[in-house]
Amino acid sequence: MIIENLKLIGEKTLTEVAEASTLATLDEVRVRVLGKKGALSEILKGLGSASPAERPVIGAAANEWKKKLETALDERKVSLEQIVLDAKIRDERSDVSLPSRMPHRGSLHPITQTTRKLVKIFSRIGFDLNTGPEIESEYLNFDAVNIPADHPARDMQDTFFAGPGVVLRTHTTPVQIRTMKSEKWPVRILSPGAVYRNDSDATHSPMFHQIEGLWIDRGVTMSDLKGTLSFFARELFGSETKIRLRPSYFPFVEPGAEVDVSCFLCRLKISPTCKVCRGSGWIEILGAGMVHPRLFEAVGYGDAYLREGLTGFAFGIGIERVAMLLHEIPDLRLMYDGDVRFLSQF
Ligand code: PHE
Numbered sequence: 001m002i003i004e005n006l007k008l009i010g011e012k013t014l015t016e017v018a019e020a021s022t023l024a025t026l027d028e029v030r031v032r033v034l035g036k037k038g039a040l041s042e043i044l045k046g047l048g049s050a051s052p053a054e055r056p057v058i059g060a061a062a063n064e065w066k067k068k069l070e071t072a073l074d075e076r077k078v079s080l081e082q083i084v085l086d087a088k089i090r091d092e093r094s095d096v097s098l099p100s101r102m103p104h105r106g107s108l109h110p111i112t113q114t115t116r117k118l119v120k121i122f123s124r125i126g127f128d129l130n131t132g133p134e135i136e137s138e139y140l141n142f143d144a145v146n147i148p149a150d151h152p153a154r155d156m157q158d159t160f161f162a163g164p165g166v167v168l169r170t171h172t173t174p175v176q177i178r179t180m181k182s183e184k185w186p187v188r189i190l191s192p193g194a195v196y197r198n199d200s201d202a203t204h205s206p207m208f209h210q211i212e213g214l215w216i217d218r219g220v221t222m223s224d225l226k227g228t229l230s231f232f233a234r235e236l237f238g239s240e241t242k243i244r245l246r247p248s249y250f251p252f253v254e255p256g257a258e259v260d261v262s263c264f265l266c267r268l269k270i271s272p273t274c275k276v277c278r279g280s281g282w283i284e285i286l287g288a289g290m291v292h293p294r295l296f297e298a299v300g301y302g303d304a305y306l307r308e309g310l311t312g313f314a315f316g317i318g319i320e321r322v323a324m325l326l327h328e329i330p331d332l333r334l335m336y337d338g339d340v341r342f343l344s345q346f
Helices: 002-019 023-034 039-049 054-091 110-123 174-182 222-237 293-299 302-307 319-327 332-336
Strands: 135-137 161-163 166-168 187-196 207-218 243-248 253-262 282-291 310-318
Touching: 002 023, 002 039, 002 054, 023 039, 023 054, 039 054, 110 187, 110 207, 110 222, 110 319, 174 187, 174 207, 174 293, 207 222, 207 282, 207 319, 222 243, 222 253, 222 282, 222 310, 243 282, 253 310, 282 293, 282 319, 293 302, 302 310, 310 319, 319 332
Parallel strands: none
Antiparallel strands: 135 166, 161 166, 187 207, 207 310, 243 253, 253 282, 282 310
């Protein structure tokens, strides 16, 4: 009877061991069968009631089952541990070739990029950087640059007044006066910065940016102006770029000109559908001219102007306009919306 029981328990346990799918179940089986109060121990406790002749037989059989089960448990344990390890290796593996999540990188605003590009070009031919305030006196913004009180440019419609006699500068031209007042000639400066006009549509913004250039020395001529701007245009738009000067009027220069560059997109093979020059072959990019003698008078250079043959040229470039041309930006307002989908393209 006991032998039969042993066999039953032993075989059932072997099956359970084989079927145990986790280390916990396996341990549970071991305790239930081989533990102190386990099934096998219970059987051996009943050994007392067996006859002396049966006892060694039962004892031997019980030991044999015990060994057999222990071996089975050990083997199963080893293989279950291997399975657990394999799963761990598989699931916790890190793929070192997987690209990591990159932090968002900022980029310079197209206006900043364009400003830096322009400054770099002119710095290579000796222009120093200078700046002036955005809140400017009406005198320096207008009177000193030969825009008299009754000039239409001073109209409330265009100019933001910040107080009596104080304006948000409408151009960077007052920096010409500031420079000449604080420095002795010769001067050769470039001055980028924000300017303000009460105007707003797809090509005008109430705040925009200009770069003022000024070169004053003995005997500076219109051909120096053309040579300088021609160098600038080639550096900016490519070595085949040509420029042309069209007579124009600005109160602070005489003579004055609007300057066009040959279209860098259709390269004078003029296409009527060109989206940059619209078929004209030329793109207007700046205003320029020879510094008006009245400006020399306003800054006290008047004597030198006559005595030393002092002359100079000046020019003003719209930075947004250049940025829009370079990057084919269709609407000026995109540059002020702060939309990262736009900004991240630069
Ligand atoms: N100040 C002019 C403007 O705002 C540009 C300019 C500067 C023209 C210097 C001639 C010389 O349009």
